[in-house]
Amino acid sequence: LRLELELRRAVERQELYLVYQPKADLLTGEVSGCEALCRWRHAELGMVPPGEFIPVAEESGLILPIGRWVLESACAQMREWLDAGVACPHVAVNVSPLQFLRDDLVADVSALLSRYRLDAGALMLEITESTLMRDPERAIAMMRRLKAIGVRLAIDDFGTGYSSLGTLKRFPIDYLKIDRAFVTDLTTNASDAAIAVSVISLAHSLNLRVTAEGVETEGQLLFLRGRGCDEMQGYHFSPPIMPAAFADLLAGGR
Numbered sequence: 001l002r003l004e005l006e007l008r009r010a011v012e013r014q015e016l017y018l019v020y021q022p023k024a025d026l027l028t029g030e031v032s033g034c035e036a037l038c039r040w041r042h043a044e045l046g047m048v049p050p051g052e053f054i055p056v057a058e059e060s061g062l063i064l065p066i067g068r069w070v071l072e073s074a075c076a077q078m079r080e081w082l083d084a085g086v087a088c089p090h091v092a093v094n095v096s097p098l099q100f101l102r103d104d105l106v107a108d109v110s111a112l113l114s115r116y117r118l119d120a121g122a123l124m125l126e127i128t129e130s131t132l133m134r135d136p137e138r139a140i141a142m143m144r145r146l147k148a149i150g151v152r153l154a155i156d157d158f159g160t161g162y163s164s165l166g167t168l169k170r171f172p173i174d175y176l177k178i179d180r181a182f183v184t185d186l187t188t189n190a191s192d193a194a195i196a197v198s199v200i201s202l203a204h205s206l207n208l209r210v211t212a213e214g215v216e217t218e219g220q221l222l223f224l225r226g227r228g229c230d231e232m233q234g235y236h237f238s239p240p241i242m243p244a245a246f247a248d249l250l251a252g253g254r
């Protein structure tokens with residue numbers, strides 16, 4: 001409850017900020033985009049991990065104002081990078097279950113894109129497989145509206161949400177992100193390796209690009225590249241970093 005009270009004031013007190021985790025194209029090694037991740041530094045509590053405050057935000061409904069703040073901050077940042085001459089191919093923002101089912105999400109996103117004069121294709125929304133599977137028909141309707149304004153869509157944490165192939169085929173998405181749980185032991189666990197390989201082939205058969213999350217070692221990278229995975233994200237390439245560091249990375253200045 002203390003956390004909820006403090007979180008309620010976090011936006012106005014400007015205690016929240018975003019870090020950006022680069023994603024790399026596995027063929028070229030180039031930065032292919034990034035994922036915006038929310039951080040909270042409280043005056044007395046210090047850094048509160050997202051694994052602690054995101055669940056509190058979701059249960060209390062605070063994820064709505066916070067999620068809106070995240071979207072706006074990411075858009076403002078994209079505009080800043082463009083003005084500085086360092087264009088990021090895409091910036092992905094996590095959309096929570098509550099936020100995703102709100103009717104005003106489409107109007108909010110669309111207003112932000114015009115306010116910051118952004119190409120809609122440069123914004124990606126990451127929605128977890130379990131969020132989509134709560135109400136697949138409603139999710140499909142929402143995704144169609146989002147695709148209609150031109151944003152890109154990714155299924156986050158794929159492999160843990162039990163989509164049927166029939167349902168997956170109907171999702172108008174662009175990317176699948178292989179859940180970190182299947183990447184961690186990729187090189188030592190035969191079932192995890194088999195799962196990763198089948199997610200890659202599933203994605204490609206649906207004409208989707210596939211991103212591996214949580215890539216920490218060269219061995220995992222080589223395995224994934226060998227199996228045709230398109231993109232990777234993880235500490236092996238880069239942890240989440242501050243905007244200025246990300247701009248340096250884009251400019252090749254590191």
Ligand code: G
Nearest residue numbers: 036037038039050051054067070094095096
């Ligand atoms: O940054 P880190 O990997 O520690 O994040 C932990 C969890 O918090 C992840 O599941 C991540 O998706 C979630 N998270 C981080 N930032 C945001 C955000 O801006 N919005 C939402 N909904 N979840 C976020």
Ligand code: G
Nearest residue numbers: 037094156213214215216233234235236240
């Ligand atoms: O659930 P989601 O994919 O949105 O969350 C991404 C989370 O994963 C972030 O909190 C980020 O800090 C974390 N993360 C990113 N790369 C790695 C990695 O290589 N290893 C581990 N253990 N966590 C990672």
Ligand code: MN
Nearest residue numbers: 035094126156
């Ligand atoms: Mn994500």
Ligand code: NA
Nearest residue numbers: 156157179213
């Ligand atoms: Na994830």
